[in-house]
Amino acid sequence: MPTASGQRDMRTRLADSAAADSAKGWAAAHARCLLESLGRLSRRWIASALTILVIGIALALPSGLFVVVKNMDRLAGQWHQSVQISVYLDNDLAPEAGQQLADDLRDDKRVDKTQFVSAEQGLDEFKKASGFGAALDALGNNPLPGVIQVTPRANLAPAAVGELVAALGQRDTVAKASLDQAWLRRLTAILDLLSRASWVIGLLLSAAVVFIVGNTIRLDIENRRQEIEVMKLLGASDAFIRRPFLYSGLWYGLLGAFVALLVLGVCRLALGGSLATLVSSYDGALAIQGLGASGVLWLILAGLGLGWVGCVITVNRELAAIEPR
Amino acid sequence: MTEIVAFDNVVKRYPGGKLALDRVSLSLARGEMAFLTGHSGAGKSTLMKLIGLIERPTRGRVVINGTDLARVSRRQVPRYRQRVGLIFQNYNLLFDRTVFDNVALPLVIRGQAHRDITRRVRAALDTVGLLSHEKKFPITLSGGEQQRVGIARAVVNRPHLLLADEPTGNLDPELSADIMRLFTRLNETGTSIMIATHDIDLVEAMRYRRIVLDHGHLEQA
Incomplete structure (x- = not known):
């Protein structure tokens, strides 16, 4: 005959394993969704590639400007020291x-x-x-x-x-x-302007990325209207229907950030020759710096964040408009 | 509580004034199978939509399996629908997924474990005789087979109530008879089923209760 405490143990264990199962199920559902949304992107890969390319260029422009300003700042700093x-x-x-x-x-x-x-x-x-x-x-x-x-x-x-x-x-x-020092003051002012410009351009292009992702997701939802209706009829919650679209937004942002890194790399290669000439004229006192590890991380985070935001502001509004009739 | 479906003086008036259902009271016993018939526009679809919570009644009470639907909030609708199996005239299958994935959808929506999904999808496909077709895409199947996939999807969650809206509307008489036999078998295992159809010949060949609607009024058959 099982004791009372034995029964309690059994019950706790059952509850634990049920919780573990549901947590595992939840994680598995998200993992499945993550891959499924990537599959959706690849199934219409031309449209996806174009979107990702545009996002990549939009992210690369302010990042590139940021790199230029950063290098010029260092250069100006060295000139200041020789004053x-x-x-x-x-x-x-x-x-x-x-x-x-x-x-x-x-x-x-x-x-x-x-x-x-x-x-x-x-x-x-x-x-x-x-x-x-x-x-x-x-x-x-x-x-x-x-x-x-x-x-x-x-x-x-x-x-x-x-x-x-x-x-x-x-x-x-x-x-x-x-x-x-008049020319140096002017250079500093120009650099300050460029630095501010890279923020303004960055802000504008971030908004552009948000709208690009939003519009792409909106079209995607429009194409899947029938599927979404069926899912709602089968008892799918809004969160369940929203999830793959949110993951698509993350993928767009992440892949866009990778494209931006690629664009920056290509630009550096293309400018490599003239940069090398410039650097050698400074007798090695000058070394061109890239984005750096933290810059790369920030770019990727920015891509993910903007993709997510673009998605969230679109998905809720669009999905609410789709109800089975 | 022996009734799975209970309508009490239900009125449905659509925006624009059309009266689709006028003081309808009816019930379906637990484990019963019944046909809902009537001319097109008689209110069959509206009645089904009220049960599926796709529409809300203007007046009156709808109680399904002891749940007063007026108490089911918008947020609770998905959970409610998971307990009702819906079957459609146009099958409503997803054509970019295999037969297996279509049938698995209600289980995925409920967040079932992978192991259970495989077992229950196979069982449902076996019931409708399509186990060998699980890897095919719906587009490669005939209309009758597609509807059987739709039925497998509706029963995979083991709902307490099956609702079929013109399930044989797009099928020839022979395939329609097949589908009806399938419903009979499902009913024999204890599932309550309500089938809306205007196929009078088919209904008369079977010995089940008929609920007849005429211009939104219930006719006593």
């Missing part, structure tokens, strides 16, 4: 005072290093470099001022560099501080 400010001192300033000022400037936290070039040193260098030695000797006195070469810190923003230049120029013993 130097020339501080021209008053002509009558003694070399010792010049050296002192150079040392003082180094205490400014915006400044990385300073180098004082006295009027004599400047003249010597100029004589060597220019070959006008004899002509300069004829001048009698040295026309060159003392100069301090100030290198700002590498991480200093362009605007802060501008402020530093202005501050240096207003010092008592300084005649003029100059930095030919």
Whole structure:
């Protein structure tokens, strides 16, 4: 005779195995659905391929722009690091005072290093470099001022560099501080614009992907109207009918992301020759970076997410409109 | 409770004013098989749609297997339909799936385990004599065979009630007689069946109760 606790054990075990069965059934149903939706795509593969191609291009455009901006940003950063400010001192300033000022400037936290070039040193260098030695000797006195070469810190923003230049120029013993940075400021502004543009374009094309997937799913539902009616007559819930379409949306997004990666790869190959020339002109200081692992992951997640959203906003509305008559 | 179908003063008026059923009261006993006849437009289809919850009555009460259909919410309709086997004049098979997959559909919808599905689909196909056709596509079958696939699909869930709307409407007399014999066999195993048909000859050849509709009114036969 079974004890009460034995019976309870039996019942729990039965309940457990029933729950395990239903969980297994649920997982199996989803796996089946995932494959079935891929099968649906492949059965009308030309239409599917065109949709996926369009999604791929729509995803590749902002991603490509993102890669370009990222590389240009690094390039601009390297140029920033090579920026130097020339501080021209008053002509009558003694070399010792010049050296002192150079040392003082180094205490400014915006400044990385300073180098004082006295009027004599400047003249010597100029004589060597220019070959006008004899002509300069004829001048009698040295026309060159003392100069301090100030290198700002590498991480200093362009605007802060501008402020530093202005501050240096207003010092008592300084005649003029100059930095030919207008073009760099313009480049930075252009890069900023490009970066914003890639977000705007990305947003617009994301919306496009959502609508492409939505429209494709809408047509798919239209083609399967009779099938959906039959399923509803046989007692299929809305969730059951919706599931394969949602998986189709995910497939479209995922495969579209793969196409986008392919497009980016092809572009890199096509531009490879001229890129190599450009890179070699920088003596290896410049290396082109691709999307990177996290970029690839984000692209795939974006594809999946957009495919899903496009599907969800279409499927509920369309399926509610189909009722057996 | 011995009735599987009970209509109590049911009125169905469609939007636009057409009166399809007018104060219809009828019942089908558990395990009974009955024919629903009448001229076309008499309200046979409307009556079937009310039982399948494809339409709702304007007034009156429909009780199926003890469930008052007025209490079945829109969300609960799928679960309700899983307990009723529907058979259609145009078979309503899915042509991109095999016979096996068509018959398995109600079980897949209910989320049955794979093992059970295979066993029960084979049993249902065996009942209708199409076990050897399970891998074929419906398009390669004759009309009579297609309808038998439809019947196998309706009984695979072991519903307590089978509803057939003009099941022989597209078949010649010989095939129609085959299908009717199949219904008789199913009824003998205890399934309650209601068959809507306008094939009077066929009905008169069989000894089952007739429910006759005329312009939405029940005629006492």
